Amino acid sequence: MIVDLGIIAAKAFFVVFLVLNFAGILGWIERKGSALVQDRIGANRASVFGFAGLGLVNTLIADPIKLFTKEDFIPLYGDRLLHTLAPCMAFFPPLVTFAVIPFGDVLILGDRVINLQAANVNIGILYIFAMASLGVYGVVVGAWASNNKFSLLGGVRGAAQMVSYEIAMGLSVIGALMVYGTLELQEIARAQGNLLWGWLPAWGFFLQPLGFIIFYTAAIAETRRIPFDLPEGESELIAGYHVEYSGAKFLMFFAGEFAEIVTVAGLTTTLFFGGWQIPYLMRDGFHFPGGATILLPHLGVVFLQVGGFLLKVLFLCWLQIMLRWSLPRFRYDQVMRLGWKILLPLALANVMVTALIIVALQNGTLKP
C-alpha cells in the first residue's frame, strides 16, 4: 500500500519535474535561438565570475531572480482577486495535462509492473481536451481584471481564437483515434509499435499525415504564439492580455506558455510520432526487418524508450520555437478564416476519408 502510493507520487513528481524543467530549458532555447536566427549574440548580460554558459546563467538564474524581486503591480481600478488568480488559471492546465501522457512502456521491478504514465484513465484524450479547454480562462480573466482596454481587446481576441481552434484540434485527432480504436494514450502508443509492410513503423504521422498537420497547426494556435499571437500582438496591443502584469505573476504566464509548448509536443509525440516507441525496439531488444536482432536488458530498453520520448518531445518543442522566429504574424481575419474555413473542413474530410479507408480494409483497426 505504502509502496504503491510512493510509486504514484514518484511518477507524479517526475511528470511535474519534467514539464517545469523543459519549460526552463525552452526559455533558454527561445532567447538564444532567436538571437541566432536574428544574427545577434543575445542573452549575454549576466555571468557568474565571468561564466555566462551560453546565456544559461542569464535565462535560468538572472531572469527568475529579477522577476521574483520585482514589484507586483495591480492596476488601481482592476480586480485584485481575479488579477491574482488569473496567472494560476493560466499555469494550471498545462501542468496537469501531462499526467495522462505515457513517457515509457512498463518498468518491471521484481514482481511489480509499473506503467510509466502518471494517471491511466479510460477517457485518456478527452481528459486532455477538457483540461486544455480551461486554458482560455487565464487569458480572459487576466485581461478583464487588468481594467485596461488593450488587455481587454487581447482577452476578447484570445477567447474567440482559442474556442475556434479547439474545434479543429478536437476533430483532427478523431482520425487517429479511429485508426487505433481507443481513447487511452498508452494503448495508442503501444499500437504504434507495429510495422506496416514489415518495415515502416505504424506511427500516426504515416497513417494520418493530414491529421498531424491540422493538429499541430491548431495546437500552436492554442498556445497563442506567432503566427497566432493576436491576443498579445505587441505592435497593436502593447502586450495584450498580460500588459498589466509584472514580476512573478508575469513569470507564471511566461512559464505557462512554455509548459503549454511542452504539453503540445508531448501529445503530438504520443499521437503521431509513436510516443516512447523507437523503431524496431521490442520489449527484449532490437528486431530489425532483415532478421538481425540485438538483445538488450530490460532496464536498458526502458531507458532507451524514455530517452527516445524525451528527445522527440524536445525536437517538437524546438520546432515550435523555430516556427515562431521564422514566420510573420497573421491578420486577425486571416486567423479566423484559417480556423473555420480551411482547418475545420479539412479535419472533417480527414475523418470521412479515414472512415472510408477503414471500412474498405474491413479490419476495423490496425491492431494485430
Add this chain to the structure above:
Amino acid sequence: MTAPVLIFFVLAASSIVSSLLVILQRNVVHSAMALVATLFLMAIIFLTLEAPMVAALQILVYAGAIMVLFLFVIMLLNPLVSESRPMVWWFFGALAAMLLAIEFVALFLPVATESRALPEGFGSPGMLAQSLFTDFVLPFEIASIVLLVAIIGAVVLAKREI
C-alpha cells in the same frame, strides 16, 4: 464516516457555496467565475461516482466552451452594475426553485436508498457510445438536428444583409 462520504460532503458543501456565490454577487464576471467553479466541482463529484466520461464532458462542454462564450459576451457588453430586480421576481424565482427541489426529492429519494453493483465497464466511453448509438439513436439524431437548426438560425439572424 468513511473517506468517500467525507469527500462527498466536502465537495457538496463547496459546490453549494460556489453556486450561492453565482446568484448573490453584484459583479457579473465574479458570478460567471463562481459558475465555472461550480461546474468544475460537479465534474469532480461525477468522478467520485465512477463516471469519468460525464465528468470530462462536463468540463469540456460547459466549463470549457459555454462559459467561455458567456464571459466573451460579458466582456463585449461590459455591464458593470446590474440593475436590481423588483422583489416580485425574487419571489417567483424562489417558488419555482422550491417546486423543482420537491420534485427532485420525490423522484430520486426512493431510488437513491437502494444500492446495487455497477455493471462491468460502467461510465466508460464505449458503454456510453453503445447506448447512444443503439437504444437512444433516435433522440440523439433529433437533438443533433435541433442543434443544427439553431446554428443555422443564429447565422441567418446575424448575417441578415448577405
